[in-house]
Amino acid sequence: MFAIGIDLGGTWIKGVLMTIDTGEMVKQLYHPTHGDKDWKQAVAETVAELQQHADLVKPTDDQGSTIKAIGLSAPGLPNETNRCIAYMPGRLPGLEGFHWGDFLNAPVYVVNDAHAALMAETRFGVAKGSRHVLLLTLGTGVGGGLLVDGRLYQGNSQRAGHLGHITVDTEGDRDIMGLPGSLEDAIGNATIEKRSLGRYTSTYQLLEAYKQGNPFAQWVWLSSVRKLAVGICSLINCFSPDVVVLSGGITQADADLLLPLTSFMDAYEWRPGGLTTPIKIAHFGDMAGAIGAASFAIQEVV
Structure with a gap:
């Protein structure tokens, strides 16, 4: 049995066909979001192409549907049933309130893109087997997600996990959400010039x-x-995760990030009984959103 994951971004539509049990990626697709086709139609064609490939590689004695779940990752806040993006101003006009299940004529589970990255890592990546996970995406901004007792925690209005919008400097400028000195502004690429x-x-x-x-x-x-270390330590004190996962382009700094981060964590982390919280770099790269979308959908149907 297979699952389909779609990652809808401002530049690329990424699709993956993966096995439900092992997470093996059977096929990957990339299409430009604003190419020759309307991006909604491009998503539909990506799903159809992955479905066709699943039919080709399924066992000959399997006469049923090969697709068990379809997930879609997108920026914004999903609605309460995770069937559409309810709030995403300013990007991808037409995304808000668009019901993907009706459009694709199949059940589709929609999840925030940072939450999708978390689901990829907790189901098949570096946090596999952990029940309490905190993920931070370090890129243009800082996003995140929380796995609590083995389930994605989305909270009231699906807003949970905006971990980049905690304050690490009360005297700093206000960020896009109105908070002073946020973690996002402290390390996100968008503020590097400033x-x-x-x-x-x-x-x-x-x-x-x-x-x-x-x-x-x-x-x-x-x-x-x-400031990243201070933010992580604050979040550890709040949620006590088994592991902290870092993803996004800034993690490509490798040792230039991890060595100083470890030193600062040694200074600031509360470690009762000598317990330290491991910090790991995410396993999945630019397909994390698609893999995570499929993983979220699998969790909802299995």
Whole structure:
């Protein structure tokens, strides 16, 4: 049996056909979101293509439907039944309130994109087998998700998991949600030019200068990583996860991120009885949203 996962982003529509039991990726597809076709139709064609491939590779004695679940990952807040995106202003006009199950003529489970990344890692990735997981996506902004007692926690109005919007500096500027000095503004790529006083326009540029020993770059980067550690420790105190997973483009810094982060965690983490919370880099890359969407749908139907 198979599941289909679709990740609907502003640039790409990514699709994956995967086995329900092992999470093996049988086929992957990429289509531009704004190509020759309407993006809704492009999603429909991606699902149809994955369905056709599933029919080709299924056992010859299997006469039933090969697709057990369909999940779709998208930016925004899903509705209470996870059948559409209820709130996503300013991006992908027409996404809000669009019922994917009616459009595709099949049950479709819709999940926030950061929540999808969490589901991918907890079902088939570095947090497999853990019942309490905290994930942070470190990229243009900072998103996140929570797995509580083995289930995705979405909270009231499906807003839970906006972990980038906790305060790590009460004297900082207000972020897009109105909070002062948020974790997102402390390390997200969107604020790098502001944080570096205009010297760098990307985290990549900052890290290149950091590696070369530039004192200013080192100050900017280590200040950001310190605030990340403070944020993680605060979240650990709130939720006591089995593991913290970091995903997103900034994690490509590898040791330049993990070594200073570990030092700051040693300084700030509360460790009763010597217990430390492991921090792991996500296993899945740019297909995490599609894999997580399929994983969420599997959880809902199995």
